[in-house]
Amino acid sequence: MKVLMLDQAKCTGCRACEYACSFEHTGKFNPLDSRIKVNEFWEDLTFVPSVCLQCERAYCEEVCPTSALTKNPETGVVELNKEKCIGCKQCIVACPWGSIKLDHTGKEVIKCDNCGGDPACIKVCYPGALSYEEVEDITNVKVQETATRLKEIAKDLVKGGA
Amino acid sequence: MIKGGFKGNLLRVNLTTKEVKSEALNEEWAQKYLGGRGYGTRLLLEEIDPKVDPLSEENKVIFATGPLDGTLAPSSGRTMVITKGPLNGAIACSNAGGHFGPALKHAGYDMIVVEGKSAEPVYIWINKGKVEIRSAKEIWGKLADESDELIRGQTHPLAETMTIGPAGEKLSRISSVMFNGHRASGRTGVGAAVGSKNLKGIAVRGNEDTTVADPEAFMKAIYKARDILSKDAFAGQGAAMLGTAMLVNVINGVGAFPTHNAQDAYFPEANKISGETLREKNLIRNEGCAECPIACGRVTVVKSGPYKGSIGGGPEYESVWSFGAMCGVSDLDAVISANHLCDKYGIDTISMGSTVACAMELYEKGYMPKEDAPFELRFGSGEAMLKAVELACKQEGDFGKLLAQGSYRLAEHYGHPELSMSAKKQEFPAYDPRAIKGMGLEYATSNRGACHVRGYGTAVEVLGDADQYAYEGKAAIIKTLQDLTAALDSSGICLFTTFGLSANELAEMVSTATGFSIDAQEFMKIGERIWNIEKLFNLKAGFTRKDDTLPPRILSEPIKTGPSKGHVEDLGKMLDEYYQLRGWNKDSVPTDEKLKALEVQILK
Numbered sequence: 001m002k003v004l005m006l007d008q009a010k011c012t013g014c015r016a017c018e019y020a021c022s023f024e025h026t027g028k029f030n031p032l033d034s035r036i037k038v039n040e041f042w043e044d045l046t047f048v049p050s051v052c053l054q055c056e057r058a059y060c061e062e063v064c065p066t067s068a069l070t071k072n073p074e075t076g077v078v079e080l081n082k083e084k085c086i087g088c089k090q091c092i093v094a095c096p097w098g099s100i101k102l103d104h105t106g107k108e109v110i111k112c113d114n115c116g117g118d119p120a121c122i123k124v125c126y127p128g129a130l131s132y133e134e135v136e137d138i139t140n141v142k143v144q145e146t147a148t149r150l151k152e153i154a155k156d157l158v159k160g161g162a
Numbered sequence: 163m164i165k166g167g168f169k170g171n172l173l174r175v176n177l178t179t180k181e182v183k184s185e186a187l188n189e190e191w192a193q194k195y196l197g198g199r200g201y202g203t204r205l206l207l208e209e210i211d212p213k214v215d216p217l218s219e220e221n222k223v224i225f226a227t228g229p230l231d232g233t234l235a236p237s238s239g240r241t242m243v244i245t246k247g248p249l250n251g252a253i254a255c256s257n258a259g260g261h262f263g264p265a266l267k268h269a270g271y272d273m274i275v276v277e278g279k280s281a282e283p284v285y286i287w288i289n290k291g292k293v294e295i296r297s298a299k300e301i302w303g304k305l306a307d308e309s310d311e312l313i314r315g316q317t318h319p320l321a322e323t324m325t326i327g328p329a330g331e332k333l334s335r336i337s338s339v340m341f342n343g344h345r346a347s348g349r350t351g352v353g354a355a356v357g358s359k360n361l362k363g364i365a366v367r368g369n370e371d372t373t374v375a376d377p378e379a380f381m382k383a384i385y386k387a388r389d390i391l392s393k394d395a396f397a398g399q400g401a402a403m404l405g406t407a408m409l410v411n412v413i414n415g416v417g418a419f420p421t422h423n424a425q426d427a428y429f430p431e432a433n434k435i436s437g438e439t440l441r442e443k444n445l446i447r448n449e450g451c452a453e454c455p456i457a458c459g460r461v462t463v464v465k466s467g468p469y470k471g472s473i474g475g476g477p478e479y480e481s482v483w484s485f486g487a488m489c490g491v492s493d494l495d496a497v498i499s500a501n502h503l504c505d506k507y508g509i510d511t512i513s514m515g516s517t518v519a520c521a522m523e524l525y526e527k528g529y530m531p532k533e534d535a536p537f538e539l540r541f542g543s544g545e546a547m548l549k550a551v552e553l554a555c556k557q558e559g560d561f562g563k564l565l566a567q568g569s570y571r572l573a574e575h576y577g578h579p580e581l582s583m584s585a586k587k588q589e590f591p592a593y594d595p596r597a598i599k600g601m602g603l604e605y606a607t608s609n610r611g612a613c614h615v616r617g618y619g620t621a622v623e624v625l626g627d628a629d630q631y632a633y634e635g636k637a638a639i640i641k642t643l644q645d646l647t648a649a650l651d652s653s654g655i656c657l658f659t660t661f662g663l664s665a666n667e668l669a670e671m672v673s674t675a676t677g678f679s680i681d682a683q684e685f686m687k688i689g690e691r692i693w694n695i696e697k698l699f700n701l702k703a704g705f706t707r708k709d710d711t712l713p714p715r716i717l718s719e720p721i722k723t724g725p726s727k728g729h730v731e732d733l734g735k736m737l738d739e740y741y742q743l744r745g746w747n748k749d750s751v752p753t754d755e756k757l758k759a760l761e762v763q764i765l766k
Contacts, residue, residue: 009447012447012448012449012450012454012457012459013449013450014450014451014452014453014454014455014457015261015452015453016234016450016453016454016455019233019234019453020234023234023377023381026371027377028371028372028373028377029232029233029234029371029372029373029374030268030369030370030371030372031268032268032369033371042307042310042311042314042342042343042344043307043311045344045446045447045449045461045473045474045475046447047447047449104369104370104371123385124234124388124453124455126388126392126402126455126457127402127448127450127457
């Protein structure tokens with residue numbers, strides 16, 4: 001099972017992911033229709049992408065009165081059935097992350113569906129702040145980065161001991 | 163009928179009468195000039211007398227996007243500021259990246275035309291098509307980034323902003339316009355044009371879609387373009403890794419890095435201020451403008467020493483050069499601090515550094531009374547450089563006020579205008595024309611004054627296959643690049659895309675976005691048309707052939723050291739050929755036949 005992985009340190013704040021997402025789902029360009037959002041903190045010149053985390057215990061699913069939201073056990077994606085959605089917005093209230101939202105018209109609930117297994121946002125993220133990885137590998141990148149730094153220290157330690 | 167790319171609306175804000183209105187975009191102009199620089203210049207030609215004082219109420223300031231702004235086209239976040247330029251009175255178009263342009267499109271407008279002059283400081287708030295003119299009394303005097311934060315606080319946290327700093331308020335002729343508090347429309351003194359209208363800023367936020375004429379073909383074209391860019395040695399690799407400052411060692415390595423106010427063109431200490439050193443010592447992260455796969459933007463901090471804690475965007479290659487080699491300074495921390503300071507005060511880093519260098523030469527040669535400068539203004543001193551920048555930013559004392567007007571007015575004041583390294587009073591950037599011949603022609607003929615982004619000859623002459631010292635063929639190269647850039651600037655994307663993309667790919671993106679039938683040839687013709695109407699503006703403003711020149715130093719004093727030792731620039735060899743290629747007469751006036759071929763004869 002694959003999941004969307006975010007790396008804040010690599011995000012350059014270009015927001016191409018928002019445009020790719022919006023186009024993938026609507027055929028138009030509108031950041032408000034994007035399921036992924038790049039949060040910018042201009043005072044610190046820092047960029048933090050955020051997207052639906054497809055929670056194991058999904059409050060949006062629990063609170064949905066019409067079962068429009070259901071977790072697909074195979075893909076791990078919390079799927080939205082538009083036909084069943086009545087637009088009550090309880091899922092938006094329940095989501096702790098603000099990752100399920102209304103589109104630019106303010107009427108339709110939208111959420112990340114990993115583009116059915118081929119996320120559009122990944123394709124335009126040249127700095128590699130977004131990736132789509134197997135769950136088993138999800139922390140490997142970070143573990144390896146930390147290990148690489150520790151390796152340098154370890155090398156010095158050996159020198160010191162010899 | 164506009165099918166896509168454009169929103170089709172122009173917002174007109176009159177600050178004298180407080181009248182706000184939305185107008186339909188002129189479709190014929192959109193076809194002939196695209197958006198941004200082209201459309202803005204056409205509109206300015208229509209609506210103002212090119213002879214007006216740039217700082218008068220009669221001048222207008224246009225903030226314009228192109229048809230690719232607000233789409234997924236690579237590097238499509240450019241906003242053009244078009245006005246009669248305060249630095250030299252020529253047609254000015256200064257552009258910046260960031261996210262303001264796309265936001266304006268999402269708010270429903272392709273451009274904003276600001277007219278008149280407010281009696282009190284104001285800012286404009288454009289929210290989903292609704293427009294308010296609000297008091298900026300409490301924001302006036304604040305730094306550009308502080309103003310960005312304050313205006314977002316009063317409007318919407320996610321609004322995109324344009325602000326000016328104190329330099330623009332005080333009408334510095336080298337002041338810039340800042341977007342998102344840290345992205346500069348640096349050149350030609352556009353900040354003063356905004357300041358002269360008592361306009362502190364613009365905040366914009368929208369919720370509309372941007373659409374393109376042929377979505378499927380468009381996405382194919384832009385994915386192709388993005389792919390080409392990601393594989394390009396400069397755009398995809400070098401600039402992404404080291405920022406534009408990667409050029410420091412490259413340009414110095416070919417002996418084209420002006421030092422000590424261009425008394426030489428080789429800086430032995432270049433590596434201390436290089437992109438590599440910047441990455442190692444000061445880089446926090448890379449920053450990309452809207453939809454940019456390159457992300458050449460830098461976020462930097464000074465980690466120790468007297469300037470510790472200075473944090474901000476940049477410095478770009480040009481700023482590293484102007485505050486560094488041009489002033490003989492190899493202290494990168496001082497260079498970075500000067501850059502951050504200029505962004506906060508809203509002043510052009512290229513002109514500022516070059517002006518300080520000019521002051522240093524005037525001081526060292528005894529052309530100015532030593533007591534005019536409140537400290538020793540010697541080449542090589544990072545401390546003196548930074549103090550001078552601070553004086554100019556704050557316009558402290560007569561000397562600070564003088565520095566804030568640029569090198570030409572400074573040098574003229576002391577009776578040595580020849581020591582200003584400028585063309586049409588605008589300081590040239592970090593490529594010595596004696597060592598890169600085509601760049602000299604580019605500086606001399608640039609409609610807005612000396613500049614490297616009106617046809618980046620260096621891309622061909624140093625990074626490409628052409629011989630940097632040859633004159634042959636340079637007129638054609640520069641003309642082609644000028645035309646290409648004029649059309650590109652009107653489409654809404656960044657000049658850096660041309661490192662990988664040709665007119666073919668650019669035309670493909672523009673035509674699939676707009677639905678206009680534009681192939682590479684037509685794209686170049688649009689560019690040539692724009693170049694010619696800019697020239698017509700300048701002719702009407704009083705510029706002649708004699709303004710198409712370079713400082714006497716460049717034309718007569720050979721480079722002293724380095725790989726380009728002994729070279730001077732001979733503009734005469736290229737200039738006549740250039741006019742001929744342009745279809746202009748010897749006085750640089752476009753012929754009737756040329757204007758007719760470009761369908762702009764009515765504008766003569």
